[in-house]
Amino acid sequence: MGLFSKFKAGLAKTHARLTHEIKRIVTRSPRLTADSIEELEAALIAADLGMAVTAQIVAAVKKAYETQGGAGLDYLAIASAEIEKSLSANNPKLREIPGSTCAVSIVGVNGTGKTTTSAKLAHYFQAHKKTVLLAACDTFRAAAIEQIKLWGARLKIEVIAGSYGADAASVAHDAVTAAQARKADYLFIDTAGRLHTKHNLMQELQKLHRVIGRQLAGAPHEVLLVLDATTGMNALNQAREFHKAVPLTGLIVTKLDGTSKGGMVVAIQKELGLPIKFIGLGEQPDDLQPFDAKQFAQALFEE
Numbered sequence: 001m002g003l004f005s006k007f008k009a010g011l012a013k014t015h016a017r018l019t020h021e022i023k024r025i026v027t028r029s030p031r032l033t034a035d036s037i038e039e040l041e042a043a044l045i046a047a048d049l050g051m052a053v054t055a056q057i058v059a060a061v062k063k064a065y066e067t068q069g070g071a072g073l074d075y076l077a078i079a080s081a082e083i084e085k086s087l088s089a090n091n092p093k094l095r096e097i098p099g100s101t102c103a104v105s106i107v108g109v110n111g112t113g114k115t116t117t118s119a120k121l122a123h124y125f126q127a128h129k130k131t132v133l134l135a136a137c138d139t140f141r142a143a144a145i146e147q148i149k150l151w152g153a154r155l156k157i158e159v160i161a162g163s164y165g166a167d168a169a170s171v172a173h174d175a176v177t178a179a180q181a182r183k184a185d186y187l188f189i190d191t192a193g194r195l196h197t198k199h200n201l202m203q204e205l206q207k208l209h210r211v212i213g214r215q216l217a218g219a220p221h222e223v224l225l226v227l228d229a230t231t232g233m234n235a236l237n238q239a240r241e242f243h244k245a246v247p248l249t250g251l252i253v254t255k256l257d258g259t260s261k262g263g264m265v266v267a268i269q270k271e272l273g274l275p276i277k278f279i280g281l282g283e284q285p286d287d288l289q290p291f292d293a294k295q296f297a298q299a300l301f302e303e
Helices: 003-010 013-029 034-046 053-069 076-085 114-127 145-154 168-181 199-215 234-245 264-272 294-303
Strands: 102-109 130-138 158-160 185-190 224-227 250-254 275-281 288-290
Touching: 003 013, 003 264, 003 288, 003 294, 013 034, 013 076, 013 294, 034 053, 034 288, 076 264, 076 294, 102 114, 102 234, 114 145, 114 185, 114 250, 114 275, 114 288, 130 145, 130 168, 130 294, 145 158, 145 275, 145 288, 158 168, 158 250, 168 199, 185 264, 199 234, 234 264, 250 264, 264 275
Parallel strands: 102 185, 102 224, 130 158, 130 185, 224 250, 250 275
Antiparallel strands: 275 288
């Protein structure tokens, strides 16, 4: 399955809901009235596109209507173009550090799929001929270490792990040492899930980052927050709080194939100015894909 097909399949629920509503509004009357504008706003907000992006799309629709009238006005194409413009503002590529290891810290609340995402990320870069290592720094959750070791065995990726209850920062330290010794291109650090409201857990994450920063210049080079798309706009609060505690460099949005609220990707990126680096569109290792603004916008709106 090609990348666009994956985007299309993964965003099918969001696409169906959005296009159905917009077509219904347009079919009823080609004229742009106060009522139809209100309904268009409601449809966009219901897909969790957020107020700022909704206002941007509505303004673009009004402008097009004023210049060319209602005949043949393609609302979906206008919305798609505005989404692409909004999402293209940030670079989605993961950093590369020539001659050294790029340490990538994977963070987020419990249950967003961090461990699976860490493994899928490592798999993606390994498939692109990079040397990768995984660090099992979730030393609290029952079965987290076994889970990442199982992924490692399945994908033939080495996992650096400690024992349950071990200090996560010391496991991260050992993982950086191993990554440097093996001249790994990437080290993906699976951290424990933590509520963004728990101050002590956030301090522990900051400690982990300080420890690896002392060991490897600039580490962690990427701090990626994993968000569950099915939580919709609740994810925005998580992103805000994590960004305050540990400056994030990007987002990974998982479970997009299971929600009609795929617009939250756009809203969060717009508010925080953080690039979406990867999105999860299914269960298989290959279903984590680099984010592509154009294809995402097309999959959301185009027929």
